[in-house]
Amino acid sequence: MSTVTYDIVQKLWNLCNVLKDDGVTYHQYVTELTYLLFLKMAKETGTEDQIPKGYRWDDLERKAASDRLEHYKLALIHLGSHGATLVKEIFGNASSFIKKPATLSTLVAEIDKLDWYSARQEGLGDLYEGLLEKNANEKKSGAGQYFTSRKLIDSMVALMKPSLEDVIQDPAAGTGGFLIAANHYIREQGDPDLWTESQQRKYRRGTFYGMEHVQDTHRLALMNLMLHGLESDPEGAGIRYGDTLSQEGEALPKATLILTNPPFGTKKGGGLPTRTDFTFPTSNKQFCFVQHIYRGLKPGGRAAVVLPDNVLFEGNTGKQIRADLMDKCNLHTILRLPTGIFYAQGVKTNVLFFTRGEKDKGNTKEVWVYDLRANMPQFGKRTLLTREHFAEFEMAFGKDPLGSPKSLAKRKDTGEEGRFRRFTREWIAERGESLDITWLKNEGNGAGDELPEPTVLAREALAELEGAFDELRGLLAELGEDVEEVEA
Structure with a gap:
């Protein structure tokens, strides 16, 4: 991992502290960030045509701070059934655990400030892989x-x-x-x-x-x-x-x-x-x-x-x-x-x-x-x-x-x-x-x-x-016993 990628991964991981303060668990950190990163990266890579108009990164950013969280939660539901196949799969049954409008506004502002030009040059895949590795090494995330x-x-x-x-x-x-x-x-x-x-x-x-x-x-x-x-x-x-x-x-x-x-x-x-x-x-x-x-x-x-x-x-x-x-x-x-x-x-x-x-x-x-x-x-x-x-x-x-x-x-x-x-x-x-x-x-x-x-x-x-239990189940099955009935 290059120094540039490492620095961006560290900044993204630090956003987990913002989520933590809003009650989001370690387990949900990267999933929550993935929804936002997908919208942002689609803009950075020029692939926003797969996302329905009105639900893209700029649409989220333009919303007033007080309305942004409500729009975001509705967007997650909408994207789960609209747009390209990939969009629907990533946002299928998606929901946000963010409770405070200020938390979402901070995340949007901080993600927007990242050095996306360098991230593209280094490879967005390496950046995301680095974030996954960081999350995997955090025992509490599971x-x-x-x-x-x-x-x-x-x-x-x-x-x-x-x-x-x-x-x-x-x-x-x-x-x-x-x-x-x-x-x-x-x-x-x-x-x-x-x-x-x-x-x-x-x-x-x-x-x-x-x-x-x-x-x-x-x-x-x-x-x-x-x-x-x-x-x-x-x-x-x-x-x-x-x-x-x-x-x-x-x-x-x-x-x-x-x-x-x-x-x-x-x-x-x-x-x-x-x-x-x-x-x-x-x-x-x-x-x-x-x-x-x-x-x-x-x-x-x-x-x-x-x-x-x-x-x-x-x-x-x-x-x-x-x-x-x-x-x-x-x-x-x-x-x-x-x-x-x-x-x-x-x-x-x-x-x-x-x-x-x-x-x-x-x-x-x-x-x-x-x-x-x-x-x-x-x-x-x-x-x-x-x-x-x-x-x-x-x-x-x-x-x-x-x-x-x-x-x-x-x-x-x-x-x-x-x-x-x-x-x-x-x-x-x-x-x-x-x-x-x-x-x-x-x-x-x-x-x-x-x-x-x-x-x-x-x-x-x-x-x-x-x-040992597996062996006993196998033995009972060989003897013609109903294993489920025995376990019940």
Whole structure:
């Protein structure tokens, strides 16, 4: 992020103090600012024709201070059903939490004073992305769960090598970080001005797909994509508002590349997803998303997915899903991530890299595990995660995004003293299909020597209990019992 962008982001974030004084919660900060920024940025980029006359930035600014708030609240309702598709999606069911007319007047005046010329030169997408990151790092906002570290995303994208020929999907899109990074990578690899007309059409209408279940987050994603030049297409491309674990998810097109960080935990309100195409019903959201991902890949398609540790070791349904994944796909690499890089500081996560086979059986012959967790610092505000932290892993991974047998043969097993090791499919089967593989011990003052916070321990205990309940539900289902009736 450039100094200019950083300064503007800081000024925008400081406006949150104005909202806070009016009783607006941390959770609502960026959503509230997004409504105003959309109107202002449409004026700055000359795209106001998509907004109905009478409801644009200048119309808001011209209103008397005493009438401005009432006009603004009516405008939000009006824009939710009028104007271009993008406008209606961003303002769908929109409402303002601002109570005082003076608060809105201050926001309008301060946003108008920003150095918009420099912001345009630097890139409005970078500015908005910076604001999202700032919000995600503020624990009280609760937004971190929708924001994956951009350093991790960039590493995953670089290894998966997206191209113009790909159909790229993120079924848990959040604010759109994976799709934006993939787009950036594609445009860097070649000159978009040299693309043919059919390539341009494919790029705009058939490359980037996603789904987000939380409407406020969906708004942020649409705004983020728009400012990075990725507007949603009425024919289906872009990020849709919907539940991937319902039949809406079945409508997502088969992909050649899936990049995602699915939400952790169980399905909201309990119960099973309403998907009809899952072989293994479970209330565990990660296992549902894992099924969606490997079933949603075209033969030869590849995926890089962030998943918590419990996905690697949970029994019963989890064991069946892992076995099915390794049958249908070549699960060639697991990266054990350091702690502290997600909103739930103690959560232990991994990246699974796999490629869908041409056939549905026996695709995984060996799994390589890279341990980037042992003897690593506890990342957070004091110790920042950088792209350099992934450099050795990227070198060890190699240049083949598919993990073909030929490329795996070139890898070096570093033995028990090193971070990168190879494990055969037979060895994994013998240990009950568990992929929770460790061999390095934390030494000295590594993060592993620190006692986790009580909240972290509580989360881990809850995850284990949820896994146990999931197994019991599966057992009851196998015995022909009505699970819902038992739970009631």
